[in-house]
Amino acid sequence: MAPSSAETSPKRERRKEARPGELVKAALDLFVEKGFAATRVDEVAARAGVSKGTLFLYFESKEDLFKAVIRDNIANLFPAWNEEFKTFGGSSAEMLHYAMDLWWLNVGNTPASGIVKLVISEAQNFPEIAAFYQKEVVEPGTGLLQSILQRGVERGEFQHMDTSKSVFSIIAPMIFLMMWKHSMGACAASANIIDPKEFIHMHVDLLLNGMSAKKTQ
Incomplete structure (x- = not known):
């Protein structure tokens, strides 16, 4: 029997709330490894386990993502x-x-x-x-x-x-x-x-x- 939406909602919500932090962590690792210019946003999304479209829900651009890395860390x-x-x-x-x-x-x-x-x-x-x-x-x-x-x-x-x-x-x-x-x-x-x-x-x-x-x- 498939779980109800009520049962899965809290887990999905926690996952959604964690995504910006996961993206910032992935971005930090890649920026340090490859440099800002050489890092692609699709690489950051893949390392964080989300789609590139999901990344752009939280950050308008790669520059915006890098600013979040500086701010958070x-x-x-x-x-x-x-x-x-x-x-x-x-x-x-x-x-x-x-x-x-x-x-x-x-x-x-x-x-x-x-x-x-x-x-x-x-x-x-x-x-x-x-x-x-x-x-x-x-x-x-x-x-x-x-x-x-x-x-x-x-x-x-x-x-x-x-x-x-x-x-x-x-x-x-x-x-x-x-x-x-x-x-x-x-x-x-x-x-x-x-x-x-x-x-x-x-x-x-x-x-x-x-x-x-x-x-x-």
Whole structure:
């Protein structure tokens, strides 16, 4: 006896609600594997187990799908991070270490790290995507880190600096790590040369303490 529509409806509804997330996951994997230009929407649909027509019910274009990948995997993290740092009780140095760890845990050490390499490599050919990434990721990311630096300056923990420029000294090594992960780091001969967490903390310590030897009195 065939199941009634009432019996199958909840299951179908759950499946329908899951489809956007499944499509975004499939798109992330394929974009990172093949690049934005080389990825076809029918490939994304097939990997998610739906038809191309179903994909277009949720996303108007491949560009719209890629924006959803950026939003779901990176941009949506910032509101919670901003709230968390408002009540951070440690020093500004500890706050900076913690912020770098958060980024690596939630982005750098996940498939989403491939988005960074992808945007950098294809920004010139797809300026709309680059502009979206700038607005949704770069601006809130630099804003958060700049607020940590400014906190340190105002508390007398850091020396006076132009935080709008100094912030890129913090961002640069994170970009390097993600680029390395999806290039040389993917090769067996180079995979274990850099320990990401060790590299992050070493870099933060260099920024905080400088490289000059302390003179003894």
